[in-house]
Amino acid sequence: MAKNQALQLLGGLTPAEFLSGYWHKKPLLIKNAVPGFKGLLSPEELAGLACEDEVQSRIVEEINGQWHASHGPFDDEDFAGLPEKPDPKHRWTLLVQSVNHYLPEASQLLQQFDFIPHARLDDLMVSYAPDGGSVGPHFDSYDVFLLQGQGKRLWRVSEQTDLSLVDGAPLRILKNFDTAQEWLLEAGDMLYLPPHLAHWGIAVSDGKTDCMTYSIGFRAPKNQELATEFLGYMQDKLNQEQTTLAGMYEDADLGLQEHAAEISGSMVAKVSAILRNIQWSDHHVADFLGTYLSEPKPDVVFDANKKTSLSNFNKQLVKHGIVLDLKSQMLFTGNTFYLNGEAAAFTGEAAALLTRLANLRVLSADELGSSLPVDPRLLQQLHLWYLAGFLHIND
Ligand code: SIN
Ligand code: CO
Numbered sequence: 001m002a003k004n005q006a007l008q009l010l011g012g013l014t015p016a017e018f019l020s021g022y023w024h025k026k027p028l029l030i031k032n033a034v035p036g037f038k039g040l041l042s043p044e045e046l047a048g049l050a051c052e053d054e055v056q057s058r059i060v061e062e063i064n065g066q067w068h069a070s071h072g073p074f075d076d077e078d079f080a081g082l083p084e085k086p087d088p089k090h091r092w093t094l095l096v097q098s099v100n101h102y103l104p105e106a107s108q109l110l111q112q113f114d115f116i117p118h119a120r121l122d123d124l125m126v127s128y129a130p131d132g133g134s135v136g137p138h139f140d141s142y143d144v145f146l147l148q149g150q151g152k153r154l155w156r157v158s159e160q161t162d163l164s165l166v167d168g169a170p171l172r173i174l175k176n177f178d179t180a181q182e183w184l185l186e187a188g189d190m191l192y193l194p195p196h197l198a199h200w201g202i203a204v205s206d207g208k209t210d211c212m213t214y215s216i217g218f219r220a221p222k223n224q225e226l227a228t229e230f231l232g233y234m235q236d237k238l239n240q241e242q243t244t245l246a247g248m249y250e251d252a253d254l255g256l257q258e259h260a261a262e263i264s265g266s267m268v269a270k271v272s273a274i275l276r277n278i279q280w281s282d283h284h285v286a287d288f289l290g291t292y293l294s295e296p297k298p299d300v301v302f303d304a305n306k307k308t309s310l311s312n313f314n315k316q317l318v319k320h321g322i323v324l325d326l327k328s329q330m331l332f333t334g335n336t337f338y339l340n341g342e343a344a345a346f347t348g349e350a351a352a353l354l355t356r357l358a359n360l361r362v363l364s365a366d367e368l369g370s371s372l373p374v375d376p377r378l379l380q381q382l383h384l385w386y387l388a389g390f391l392h393i394n395d
Helices: 015-021 043-050 076-080 104-111 223-241 265-275 282-294 310-320 348-360 365-369 376-387
Strands: 028-030 057-063 066-071 090-096 121-129 144-148 152-158 181-185 190-193 198-204 211-218 322-324 330-333 336-339 342-345 391-393
Touching (some): 043 090, 104 211, 144 152, 152 211, 198 211, 223 282, 282 330, 282 342, 310 365, 310 376, 330 348, 336 348, 348 365, 348 376, 376 391
Antiparallel strands (some): 057 090, 121 211, 144 211, 152 198, 322 391
């Protein structure tokens, strides 16, 4: 990633300037961030996705000032129940998560945001709304780039510190919202918002082209979640290692206690000493992060590829190259590579190839061809990942 190259996507800032001046700090409006961008799918295609079982989607409605939220999968009847023409008394928005899992163009769009580490990327959410539709004034806990597709959206932002929410609403709506600034975004314009900044995006339609917004969202795990997950990881590690906590509680020095029911100070001290053997290093933390952050979300399923022999896979691999499945998450730390929660360690040429695959999600036949024959252990690993449906032969 060229840190010092000015990007149109960032309004002429370099990634380094954006990171130091704006990221996680303050909003940035970028007119014409993606020239010619009109969106990646039609409202009908988005509605089609929202009807699929494995796709996470929501319809948010504001009916006579009351908020309602329903979750997909939806069917034709659900959509037929929504007003056909904009109705100020009944406004609505359709939101579809992880569109990058279903659309190669969406995954390519995310690649443009490579100046933020993949470990922080969450997904591409796409929304559709007729005139006046919104999810209400709210704040998110995540950084987000809001790229306007077709139509227009009026974004209001507020620097208010009063983040109290409407009681009993099915989604987080701010009780009070004081607009500090507002911008009308058109196709290709983009707004970056840091976490916890109050905002309100209202669809603006000329009656012909309704609003579609592409949210490039970044995840930030809660400290509590990191701790809970890490302790689970350490528990597995200790069970596998068997050596760190070998032995058992011993008390050849047991003295007579006044109260048989009392847990003595001596017992507490002995157990404390045993538990102090549970220690971790940055190596454990790195391994935990690789596994945890590349783990697919619970609703993600991979379709296994058709069984093929190792030698046949090898032939296809060097002829066509490989590409990660759209749902795959690949990260690395040091020489360990993590694909969808599975770890594999490689060095040298194999590690260089996997680094490219992790960064770019694709390895061309030429790249593989330049290091023939493919390292047999790498070939085996790629074959296993191929069979699991984590990666595919390029078409
Ligand atoms: C939307 O696209 O309708 C809402 C996105 C957001 O406010 O986070
Ligand atoms: Co938001």
